[in-house]
Amino acid sequence: MSLRSSFATTVGKTSRWFLQTFFKGGSSLPGKIALAIDPNVLDQLAKDYHIIVITGTNGKTLTTALTVNVLKQEFGEVLTNTTGANMLQGIVSTFLSGKKNKNGKNFAVLEIDEASLSKVTEFLTPELFVFTNIFRDQMDRYGEIYTTYKLIVDGAKKAPQATILMNGDLPIFNSVETVNPRKYYGFNHQLDEEISAHYNTDGVLCPHCHHILKYKMITYSNLGKYYCPHCNFKRPDLDYQLTEIKETTNTSAKFKIDEDDYSIEVGGLYNVYNALAATSVAEYYNISPEKIRKGLAYDEKVFGRQEIIDINGKKCTLMLVKNPVGLNQVIDTMKMSPFNFSLVALLNANYADGIDVSWIWDSQLEELAEMDIPKVISGGERKDDMTLRLKVAGINEDILTEVNELKQVIEEIKSAPTEHVYILATYTAVLNLRKELTQQGFIKEAN
Known part of the structure; x- marks a missing residue:
């Protein structure tokens, strides 16, 4: 390893240790610092x-x-x-x-x-x-x-x-x-x-x-x-x-x-x-x-992939959804559940989600209307689009609640009539919900 690469590696590792120790973050900054010192440092690493x-x-x-x-x-x-x-x-x-x-x-x-x-x-x-x-x-x-x-x-x-x-x-x-x-x-x-x-x-x-x-x-x-x-x-x-x-x-x-x-x-x-x-x-x-x-046999649930979170005794399964095929497969998985469940659907449209939300119209949300779901909650930044899609899919307005804030989503989950709740959410909606759940103590922060 060249002297320049060695120096870049040392500075990068030191900055990574500092950020993780004192700020519990900094996933990309150490790499940015190392690249500034040696643009070819990755060749050596x-x-x-x-x-x-x-x-x-x-x-x-x-x-x-x-x-x-x-x-x-x-x-x-x-x-x-x-x-x-x-x-x-x-x-x-x-x-x-x-x-x-x-x-x-x-x-x-x-x-x-x-x-x-x-x-x-x-x-x-x-x-x-x-x-x-x-x-x-x-x-x-x-x-x-x-x-x-x-x-x-x-x-x-x-x-x-x-x-x-x-x-x-x-x-x-x-x-x-x-x-x-x-x-x-x-x-x-x-x-x-x-x-x-x-x-x-x-x-x-x-x-x-x-x-x-x-x-x-x-x-x-x-x-x-x-x-x-x-x-x-x-x-x-x-x-x-x-x-x-x-x-x-x-x-x-x-x-x-x-x-x-x-x-x-x-x-x-x-x-x-x-x-x-x-x-x-x-x-x-x-x-x-x-x-x-x-x-x-790995059974640690990956972020947003059937991650189970306990919210005041409600067993909530968090499912990341981002396109029609994926959403359809999630619906098929939900259909296999041996228990009754309530449903939360959170739709955002940021860059990481995809700005175009028309994909929800190509999914088979109509299958939800064939299930005996007693409560459906719609939310997220594009809640109006999700609410309309659910209504068109055949979800009865009597069981459908639209909410504005994630705090309200969590309160609605607490009062759900079922022990089990499925939460379907786009990427940034998952991030925002997990952040709110962490702040309320339902998810423990990683050390």
Whole structure:
């Protein structure tokens, strides 16, 4: 390491210690300081790491957490950007926090925003990319799904030797050739039958001849065993496959991947995909099923992903929602609940949420009206939009309450007629709600 890089690293680590010790924060500032001293400091910080980058629309955070926990079983401590800081200064800060393993196997698993990937790979050389999925999401930032896919493919090709491990059930991931070698994971758990995707589904046109794709099996949205009846476009052979779903509940799932039994303590079919992605990474690195099983047993709920918060005896499950496909999967998970529940829907429209809220009209909120929900609370900065959408979905006005402030949301939860409450919230709404709950003592601050 050069003298300049060494000095930048020392100053960056010192500033990180100071900020964490006295201010309990500063996720990106140490990296910014280190970069000001040496713009190439990341080259030195990251040179001894096996770097895995996880990106996509939905599932990045949980897939990252599961992957880290599985890799720990084999290699020891794994570096990851748990704060979600995925711009250059945030990545530098992440590596400033790293401690090398004595066994010499140093892994970094980084969750990277789709739009940021190309910038990050200018400075890092991953050896493995994981593409979870591409769905319509924050169109003001990303545009249509093909624009988003081009962003991440362009980011990956800056590390052309790195393998892309991608969701084989998604047609867009097989739509163009890549300079990177590819491997695929997916579901192979049902007998073939002829089926078509729902008419309001994105990404079901053949990229070669533009006819509507058919399916032998669909998991959800446009994911499944697809083929084009007019040309030879079809799902690629899977390198890693889920072969059986034994049980899915609102809080857990049991399944087989490549004939080995696994389980996770989080509900929903969409989270089984996250577990499949993490397991595929583990198999790529030849980790044993026993260690994978132990890693998937990770039951600490990730921020806003089925996080359970007790509010005066009400068991509140916090669910982050940000696009139609994700919201539909959350609704499907709620439908599996063996108990009655009340519902809170918080809609914000800041940059991190996506300014355009029209996506709520493409979700299947009508299914809520078919459930026996005794109380529904709408809130957030765009509460009027959410209230209107819920009314159009068929929610009876007698059970629907619109509130202005988060303090009032919490008071309404306290008086809910059910023990269980589901809270569906966009990203900044989750942040704001957790901050208010922390101030009121319902969430303990991290040390």
